[in-house]
Amino acid sequence: MTSTSLNLKNVNVYLIGMMGAGKSTTGQLLAQKLGYQLFDSDTLITQLADTSINQIFAEQGEDAFRKLETQVLSELSAYTRLVVATGGGIVTQPSNWSHLQQGLVVWLDVPLEHLWKRIQVDASRPLLQTERPYETLEQLMQQRRHLYAQADVHTVIKPDWSTEQVADQIIEGISKVIKVEDT
Numbered sequence: 483m484t485s486t487s488l489n490l491k492n493v494n495v496y497l498i499g500m501m502g503a504g505k506s507t508t509g510q511l512l513a514q515k516l517g518y519q520l521f522d523s524d525t526l527i528t529q530l531a532d533t534s535i536n537q538i539f540a541e542q543g544e545d546a547f548r549k550l551e552t553q554v555l556s557e558l559s560a561y562t563r564l565v566v567a568t569g570g571g572i573v574t575q576p577s578n579w580s581h582l583q584q585g586l587v588v589w590l591d592v593p594l595e596h597l598w599k600r601i602q603v604d605a606s607r608p609l610l611q612t613e614r615p616y617e618t619l620e621q622l623m624q625q626r627r628h629l630y631a632q633a634d635v636h637t638v639i640k641p642d643w644s645t646e647q648v649a650d651q652i653i654e655g656i657s658k659v660i661k662v663e664d665t
């Protein structure tokens with residue numbers, strides 16, 4: 483399926499969801515399928531700050547990170563035809579929603595156990611540097627679920643789905659929302 487058959491009207495697609503949900507990985511393929519460009523907000527933040535996400539959290543704290551995240555999102559929202567793989571916490575800042583809602587927001591909803599398996603492969607995420615990282619992940623998910631639920635499209639991801647299947651499910655979800663808007 484291409485952008486012409488989807489008639490996305492050039493709006494940006496914002497992928498939201500917990501860390502490890504596959505926003506960056508799926509975003510790449512989704513962008514290709516839509517004929518869009520992919521941007522990863524974490525990558526842009528590291529370029530802007532000229533240091534790693536972990537260093538920003540360690541040296542400047544989470545608040546400073548959130549300000550950079552909002553700045554990057556605000557700059558991206560001036561463009562069109564982007565898939566934006568956001569950071570898991572972007573939904574926590576109410577002011578970010580004014581940018582997100584200019585586009586289509588897609589929630590990649592991955593069950594906790596499955597998220598945990600993926601995250602353990604790369605244990606570097608700063609918010610999980612706690613004594614009980616699984617419990618921290620669970621708490622973050624509980625705190626954020628109602629925020630992710632504000633998305634236009636909710637894609638519940640089965641553990642055995644390939645990136646291709648996830649991207650196709652997102653496109654199917656978007657096509658339903660667009661049809662509803664057109665009627």
Ligand SMILES: Nc1ncnc2c1ncn2[C@@H]1O[C@H](COP(=O)(O)OP(=O)(O)O)[C@@H](O)[C@H]1O
Pocket residue numbers: 499500501502503504505506507508567600601603643644645648
């Ligand atoms: N559909 C998938 N099937 C299996 N592994 C996946 C899938 N999507 C992402 N992953 C893996 O999960 C991890 C987290 O993915 P990533 O795209 O970095 O998540 P996010 O950007 O949401 O934090 C990576 O190791 C990635 O290879």
Ligand SMILES: O=C(O)C1=C[C@@H](OP(=O)(O)O)[C@@H](O)[C@H](O)C1
Pocket residue numbers: 499500501502505524535568569570571572607608609
């Ligand atoms: O959930 C969060 O608050 C965060 C998620 C991370 O992005 P990913 O969702 O891409 O891992 C990154 O922005 C930072 O570590 C904070």
